[in-house]
Amino acid sequence: MKQDRATIHDIAKKLNTTASTVSRALNNHPRISEATKKQVLKMAKKLNYQPNHIASALRSGRSRLIGVVLPTINRNFFSSVIRGIEEIANNLDYKVIITQSYEDYEKEVQTVEALLNARVDGIIASIGKNTENFDHFKKVLKKGIPLVLFDRISNELEVSQVVIDDHLGAYQTADHLIKQGCKRIVHFTSSQKINIYKERKRGYEDALKEHGLPVDPELVVLSNMQLEDGRQAMLQIIEKGIPFDGVFSASDYAAMGAMQVLKEKGFKIPSQVKIAGFGDEPFTSFTEPSITTVDQKSIPMGRITAETFFELLKSDPKQSVPQRTILKPELIIRDSSKKTK
Amino acid sequence: MKQDRATIHDIAKKLNTTASTVSRALNNHPRISEATKKQVLKMAKKLNYQPNHIASALRSGRSRLIGVVLPTINRNFFSSVIRGIEEIANNLDYKVIITQSYEDYEKEVQTVEALLNARVDGIIASIGKNTENFDHFKKVLKKGIPLVLFDRISNELEVSQVVIDDHLGAYQTADHLIKQGCKRIVHFTSSQKINIYKERKRGYEDALKEHGLPVDPELVVLSNMQLEDGRQAMLQIIEKGIPFDGVFSASDYAAMGAMQVLKEKGFKIPSQVKIAGFGDEPFTSFTEPSITTVDQKSIPMGRITAETFFELLKSDPKQSVPQRTILKPELIIRDSSKKTK
DNA sequence: CTAACTTGTGCAATCGATTGCGCAATATAA
DNA sequence: TTATATTGCGCAATCGATTGCACAAGTTAG
Structure with missing residues (x-):
């Protein structure tokens, strides 16, 4: 039996x-x-x-597998997005294969290749920092295999994508800092080849202009925006004697670094300097003071990415138009930017 | 062409x-x-x-897919473990399918079933909190399909597993608190059906005994150990007027909750009360004061879990003995437990 | 020099499900 | 009642790679 x-x-x-x-x-x-x-x-x-899904896959050409490519999985934002993706995929009886590119271009290319060999039904990806050539993704599209990008996208690709409105998030944050009294806001950003950082910087600048404040390049610092980068950047600004009364970092980690340095140097936050980050990393609510930041809506982003993916999968590959979804971010105001008359 | x-x-x-x-x-x-x-x-x-991996899988019976089952992916510990697993698997040209049980027993069973249908070559899992019946895993073993458990394990199963020495981690932490001068240490824990919490509690108790301190059940609070649980637990202890001078929480989140309440109530940390958590969540180094905690070695745990898995895969399913690996945790001493004479 | 191996390939079945085509039986239309 | 549709199901090919078995040619042993 x-x-x-x-x-x-x-x-x-x-x-x-x-x-x-x-x-x-x-x-x-x-x-x-x-x-x-x-x-x-x-x-x-x-x-x-x-x-036997394998047998079914072979004959039907549908494996019920989705490949997900991202820089690294152990970062809150990415793991939350995956959570959202897996949630939706699971409901539809699809399995999610995850792979990491470690921000390495070669690895990203290999990984996409490997997923194609595994005959995934489609790919969801967030592009690595160092990727400037998109042939591997173009190849996916040419094969008519569904592809959806999220967060880190490229305008070079005619492809469905899900992002948050980084410009809006940054604009609102800078606007908020200004309304709290800031006049000279330092901005931490990263390579302007990456869409999200470019947009955030634009949002920051637009808010300044809107309020008639000068856009001073001295106040903008480029780095990788890890904790240590934030520390270094802050130290430099202070040592150079550049006057400032606010810090808006495009990354929560760098914001944290800045806050550490400021506190060490005896600055009072938020009375002397106000701080805001971006990303709503869990730690931002636990620091002292808690850090104002922008919620990137990572789990919804994952869900919507998956939903976009499945619509693409259902539709005729020949005539479907790329869907571009832009989610509204949410400014989370905390103590680090409180007005102190 | x-x-x-x-x-x-x-x-x-x-x-x-x-x-x-x-x-x-x-x-x-x-x-x-x-x-x-x-x-x-x-x-x-x-x-x-x-x-075509699918065709190969069908004929050869080897899909080069590994199924990973865990409660939820968007928690630092789990996503770090996956990072480690994927790293190793990728090197060997295996793909990792991830699924979430959401700590739900039914979901966990379904998920394991679904992975078997996808004909994964084996399964790596961390058991959900509410799982008390292990037939689904026994079934996997009976089919001769490699299975490796990590962190949340069960002694009911004759299966390979990778854990950290929770007892040791807790013992060292409690020992440290005592050496810093604590005499009455509150302990936050969770269901004692879960191996890790049982072990941590045992470690805590053993350290007390070792130092000739009484083990007072009044000081032990059971909960889910989220932030809010930690807050509530701490409030209760305070309101009941139970004397204490230290808090050792089996979860960093609950430790954080406790710290918030203590600060709100005007307790000085670490001079009046010393605090330690468990898990080395990223936020513990950013709080004020920074929180002493235990590094669970999540990425190495992932790597070793994967290595154990692949050895199992190579070996003869009939005669292989379950491998049990116990990793050494690392006590990370921070400001929340500093001695203040 | 013959028996016994070893090497290098081909044949054909197989993994388990899907699917285009054909056909009989029944239903509907005129 | 006859022509046309519809319904329900079987046949057999197919997806692409793997693998046990057979066998010819070349090698080695005795």
Whole structure:
């Protein structure tokens, strides 16, 4: 009784019918009678039949696998997005394969290649920092394989994508700092080749202009925006004696670094200097003072990315137009930017 | 020329040989001559041949897929473990499918079932909080499919597993607090059905005994140990007027909650009360004061889990003995437990 | 020089499900 | 009642690679 794996043939044999009929019955094919379907289902249950997805994938060309490519998984933002993706995919009985590019171009290319070989039904990706050539993604598109990008995107690609409105998030944050009294706001950013940082910087500048404040390049510092980068950047500004009364960092980690240095140097936050970050990293609510930041809506972003993906999957690959979704970020005001008259 | 997907048959045709030979040549079979191998490789490159893993999986029974089951991916510990797992798996050209159980028993069972249907070559899992029946894992073992558990394990299962020495981590932490002068240490823990919390509590108690201090059940609070739970627990202790001079929480989040309440109530940390958590969440180094905690070695844990998995995969399923690896945790001493004479 | 291996390849079955086509039986239309 | 549709199901090919077995040619042993 225990021949572990029943196949559709086993079911067919027991029912004196053929595998074709069983297959169609299980897939709820309209040309199979209700009676037959019922029988098949019953026998399938009795034999504890479990479909072999591999066999199905080979013949049908649909593997029910999605490949996800991202820089690294152990960062709050990315793991939250994956959470959202997996949630939706799981409901539709799709499996999610995750791979990491470690911000390495070669690795990203290899990884995409490997996913194609695994015959995933489509790919969801967030582009690595150092990727400037997009042929590997173009290849995916050319093959007619669904591709959706999120957060880190490229305008070079005609592809569906989901991002937050980085410009708006940054604009609102800078606007908020200004309204709290800041006149000279330091901005930490990173390579302007990366869409999100370019947009955030633009948002910052637009807010300044809107309020008639000068846009001073001296106040803008480029780095990788890790904790240490934020510290160094802040130190430099202070040592150079550049006057400032606010810090808006495009990354929470760099904001934290800046805050540490400021506190060490005896600046009072928020009375002397106000601080805001970006990303709503969990730690921002636990610091002292807690850090004003922008919620990137990572879990919804994952869900919407997955939904976009599945719509693409359903649609005719030839005539579908890339969907571009822009989510609204949310400014989270905390103590680091409180007005102190 | 661009018939996108070349198969081994295409290669065979061009070379006037058969698919068998091509297959063997590509797999470096010893019975194929070097000359033939060279030719095949060359033609494969020329045709831009990409193996179809699905077809290979169907015939060979090896899918090169690993299923990973965990409560939720967007928690630092778990995403770090996955990072480690994916690193190793990727090197060996295996793909990692991740699934989340959301600490839900039914979901966990379904998920394991689904992974089996996807014909993964094996499963790596961390058991959900509410799982008390392990039949789904026993089934995996019975089928001879490699299974490795990490962190949240069960003694009911004869299975390979990778954990940290929770007892040691907790013992060292409690020992440290005592040496810093604590005499009455509150302990936050969770369901004692979960191995890690049981072990941590044991470590805490053993340290007390070792130093001749009483083990007072009044000082032990059970909860889910999220931020809010930590707050509530701390409030209760304070309101009940139970005397204490230290807090050792089996979770960093609850430690944070406790710290917030203590500060709100005017307690001085660490001079009046010393605090320690467990897990080395990123935020613990950013709080004020920074929180003493235990590094769970999540990325190495992921790597070792994967390595254990692949050894299991190589070995004869019938005669392999479960491997149990216990990693040494590392106590990270920060300001929240500094001695203040 | 013959028996016994070793080497190098080909044949054909196989993994398990899907699916285009064909056909009989039944239903509907005219 | 006859012509046309519709319904329900089986046949057999197919997806692309793997692999046990057979066998010819070349090697080695005795």
